[in-house]
Amino acid sequence: MSRNHAPSIRMVAARAGVSVATVSNALNGKPTVSPAIVERVNAAVRELGYVVDIAASRLRSRKALLAGVVVPDLTNPMFATFVSTLEHAARGDGYDLVVVSARNSAAEEADRLANIRAWRPAGLIVIPCDGAFAERLPTGFAIPTVLADRIPDQAGFDLIAVDNGPSAGAVARHLDEQGYRDCLVIVSKLSITNVRERWEGVQAAARHMKLDVVEVGIDDPDGLVSVHKRLSSKPRPQSIFCLDHGTALLVYRLLAEMNISVPNDLAFASFDEMEWMRLTSPGVTAVRQPVEVMAEQAWSLLSRRLKGDAGDAVTRRLKCAVEIRGSTPRCPEPQQRGTGQTEMGGVT
């Protein structure tokens, strides 16, 4: 019994009655093959259901139509969208993607990077876990690399990110102008470069607001406890601005549990817009990042590099959309605070 192996180019050659080299030439569109033979080869390919072995092909030709993608967490809808868009763009150029998730762990990221190397991709697109990405890049792994979304401590990388500072600043200014005089800023980890940029943007933009910042680790209950304490004490903060969607979700739930009404008792805004922020009543003011654009630009930049462009490292900052919704209305006068005045909340 012939084993159940996938048909090889040899079988195609035999079936078409030509040499192996000719089959290869025919399939790769080399002009030195006569049309009649091309047709014979194609017929044999169809009949056998032959599909090239990419690995063998790459091995010999030294051309890899393959790029690696590393994201911190596929579960995050933003990164999932990033990957999905990227995949589409890459396939449009004939490239395959090997995608791995670091599950928010720098150690796993390093591991995955080493592992992805074994695939000999032509290029890399990485959303790093944190700024220390350069240290985790295996030595000697010198292929075109484009970073996205998160900002590395070390310069010299191509980078496509959003203008975290100005966008977060725009929200802070909005709160300021609406009359709020203090704001509790909540972050997951200030060590994440984006988050730090946002926080700095807020600090730069707030003119009359007193600012306060709390770290709420994603799985760490302590942070939430301290937010709880902060919200129970008098006077309560007039506004809250969460600098990433994870904390936004946690804090928004906390508010509901504590029976604190948005926006009657305080205003609420978030960086990183999520679907649900348009569904609550009122909607949540949020910064929407242009993920798809980011993915497309990351690919087109990598694509340029793969074609041989060896120019200086590029950094591009994309503009975010700031969606003002009912969760940040004009600040009521102090004496009226907490007595009603519901904005007839709505989906915008």
Next chain:
Amino acid sequence: MSRNHAPSIRMVAARAGVSVATVSNALNGKPTVSPAIVERVNAAVRELGYVVDIAASRLRSRKALLAGVVVPDLTNPMFATFVSTLEHAARGDGYDLVVVSARNSAAEEADRLANIRAWRPAGLIVIPCDGAFAERLPTGFAIPTVLADRIPDQAGFDLIAVDNGPSAGAVARHLDEQGYRDCLVIVSKLSITNVRERWEGVQAAARHMKLDVVEVGIDDPDGLVSVHKRLSSKPRPQSIFCLDHGTALLVYRLLAEMNISVPNDLAFASFDEMEWMRLTSPGVTAVRQPVEVMAEQAWSLLSRRLKGDAGDAVTRRLKCAVEIRGSTPRCPEPQQRGTGQTEMGGVT
């Protein structure tokens, strides 16, 4: 100048002063290599930063530690979680994953399947776009394949899915018992097998409720228009049950826009729980699917197959959790309908 190629096993051999075969044996833990030489080899590997070329390895050894994964849409948080969990499990067994998204198109799914074949994976895990999956599987692509989540028309596949019918039925029965006498069931496409199962489950479980079903294609505005019409006409349906999260989102927004209050004006429930359903006030009654468990079981089943288990095709149905929340309270008496009686909605 020596080109910038990744170091090969040959260089390692030269550096360690042994033969290529010995390096291979050492790295693969063959017992015939003396400890002293193993150490020399490891040192050389470290110094050069050598990483095996998986493709070449697989080519020669005919052992692929690689599985393909095809999902309908990575953007869907449920599938993203599925992939993420799967990846973790696979890596635990030393396997890599090549993940592709069909972007909800059967044509793309077929294309991706053909393409993934070029990687010669050892196995396949697929969440098919629709029931006609078998037709799109390239002929001769006979590797262990586990289907997940969606049910194929054709039998003979390993399958890990949830008990769509009973779970949807549980929600229908709940509505029925709460006193609702009719229910508008909303689906994306009845051609999706899961959705059909859910719909059949609803039909089987509803005892006193009059049922009505509307298809709302994900990108198709017509469906929403007909829902709108249905909601404007008198008498308005007493309850709505969306059988997938995409339509749940659309319809929930539509309700807000039409100023129809949940649950004052009607009850609302959904299959496919999403984050935001715990955040609205009141929370949305929903069926939560055990995605992680599904992924783990899919992997462990595939893993078994890869180890050679050639038993009959297995079908496993996982139980879902039904989360009863404030959006489906006891049905008020008809004369009171729409006059207030807000459940002090809360996050559960």
Next chain:
DNA sequence: AGGCCTTGATAAAACGTTTTATTGTACGGT
């Protein structure tokens, strides 16, 4: 001492491709 294992290492073949160099073959120009 001679024969036979065992041990540790290696040379060479093989995997499925692509590429390079080679071989015919036909053609047009003298």
Next chain:
DNA sequence: ACCGTACAATAAAACGTTTTATCAAGGCCT
């Protein structure tokens, strides 16, 4: 009829591995 060229097809080498078969060197037994 001869040469040079262009064209079509191919044989063989190469890519980086793993595997198989081979080999050399001891050690043990008679």
